[in-house]
Amino acid sequence: MNKKVSKAKQAMPDDKPQGREEIIAAVMAAAERLCSERPFKDVTTREIADLANVNLGLIHRHLGSKEHLLERVMVSYAERFKQKALEAPDAPAALQYLSMNPHQLPFLRTVALQLLSPVTLDTLVTRDGGVSILLRMAEADRSGKEGSNAAPHRVVAALAMMMGWTLFKPFLQQASGLGAEELNDEKLQALMREIISADPQ
Secondary structure (H helix, E strand, C coil), X not given: CCHHXXXXXXXXXXXXXXXXXXXXXXXXXXXXXXXXXXXXHHCCHHHHHHHHCCCHHHHHHHHCCHXXXXXXXXXXXXXXXXXXXXXXXXXXXXXXXXXXXXXXXXXXXXHHHHHCCCCCHHHHCCCCCHHHHHHHHHHHHCCCCCCHHHHHHHHHHHHHHHHHHHHHHHHHHHHHCCHXXXXXXXXXXXXXXXXXXXXXX
C-alpha cells in the first residue's frame, strides 16, 4: 500500500463501511483528504478505496468515475459552506464564517493543488457555492445605494485576502516581521469586514 495512504489511514476508522450511505461517506472523506494533499491526477481510485476501507468496485458503482468523484468533493464543500453562509445576517458575517471554518484550509489546498494540474475550472467551481452566495448577499446589502455595483469587486477582494491568509498565514507573519500579535486572524477578519462594508467612494 502507498506509504502516504498508510500514514493517513491511521486516523481513519478501522471498521469496514456497510451500506451505500456509509460507503459513500467513507469514500468522500478519503477523497477529500487525499485531494488536499496532492494533485488529483496523482491520486488513484485504489488509494481512495484503501483509505476508505472499501472495495475498489464500490467506488465506481456508487460514485462513478474518478473525475465525477472530484466534482462530488467540490460540491460537498460548497454545500457545507452554503448552509452556514445562508444563516449569516449579512455578507461580512458570512465571510467571517468562511474564514473560520475548519474545512476552509483543506478546501483551499484542494483548489490550489488542482489548479496546478490539468483539471478544468468547471470541475472546481460550483454554480451556487459560497462565492456566489456572498456576492448576492453583498448586492442585497447595497441595494439602492449609490455605487452599489462596487459590491462584487469588494467581495472578491475580501475573498482573495481570506484565501491568501488561510494558505500563507505562517509565511506572511514571518516574512512581514509583524508576528502573530500584530498580524492575526482577528485583525485580518476586521479588515475583510471593512472591505465589504465600506461605503462606496
